[in-house]
Amino acid sequence: MRPPPPAFAVTAADQALLDALPGLAFQAMLVFARLGAAVMLLPGLGEAELPAPLRLGLGLALVALLFPAVAPVLPAAPDDTAAALQMVVGEVVVGLWLGGLARVAMLAFAMAGQLVAVLVGLASLLVADPALGQGGTALSRAFALLAAVLVLATGLHGVALRAMVESYAVLPAGDPFPAGAAAAAVARAGADSVALALRLAAPFVVGAVALNVALGLLARLAPQVQTFFVAVPGQILAGLALLGLLAPPMILAFEAALRDTLSNLPGLR
Structure with missing residues (x-):
């Protein structure tokens, strides 16, 4: 009696795909390590108001969407487990660094709101602010929420996502992380963010000085x-x-400055 035929036959193409699956899974993990870490901090997409599972799901969706575009430049899976783990950790660091550069620029509007609140006499209205901590004011919180809405409404989050994809050209996966240059970039981003906040709040500084001078003269005269x-x-x-x-x-000036900053992220300049 002849034995029954097999339920299915594995072709050469199917076998090649099965053999490639471990390498593809490792490459997808590398992409998720960078993009997922960046999404936790990117303006508009990484806001603290969004639940962490939602941001995690967004990171997974971005991997499925962008993996075909970056797969040709990804390294193959190493044979050593320690080397593979080192590559994944390095990609997480790169993602946090890129997302952090964008987030520091985003903080300028919240800092400007904090300065305005102090200068106009609303510093006592404190609220819990994920960006500025427990010392945040209601006005700075409103500015931070307005900045997030502005980013999503103007499509600036798309500029940041494009920078994440283009970053593989200047920071290939698996290459050593340039710690010195990264620290200098973070310092420059922080200085630029504080300078932008001071420029946005400058009219209120002038107004507060003029008001206090007038009140001092009034106290002397009467x-x-x-x-x-x-x-x-x-x-x-x-x-x-x-x-x-x-x-x-102020909103227009912040939008222009943030667009310029995001357009100069590594990979886009």
Whole structure:
């Protein structure tokens, strides 16, 4: 009696695909290590308001979407487990560094809101701010949320994602991480972010100085006037009026500066 035929026959192409699966899985892990780490920090996509599982799912979706584009430049899986682990950790560090550069630039608007709150007399309205900690003000929190909405509305998150893909040209997977150059880039990004925050809040600095000089003259000329009780509500009202007047140009200036920063991330410049 003849034995029954096999349920299926493995062709040469199927066998080649099965043999390549471990290497493809390792390469997909490398892509997820970089993109997943970056997504946790990228503007608009890595906001603390988004649950971590959602950001993790977004990272996995990006791997499925972008893996065909970066697969040709990915290294093969090494035979040594320690070497493979070192490569994965290195990709996580690269992703955190790239996402951190974008996140530091994003913090400029929140810092500007913090400065404005202090200058207009709203520093006592404290809220828990994931960006600035427990000392954040309601105004800085509003600025941070506005910055996230601005990034998503203008498509700047797409610029950051393109930088992640193009980064493989300047930081190939598996190459040593340039720690010195990376630290210098972070320092420059921090300095640029603080400078941008100071520029955005500069009109309020001038207004606060002018108001305090006027109040000092009033106290000298009319000592009987309770300057403090007049100054506090007047300072808040004048500050809010100035904020309403300057909010549109502040948003436009921040959007232009953030676009320029994201366009100069490694891989795009």
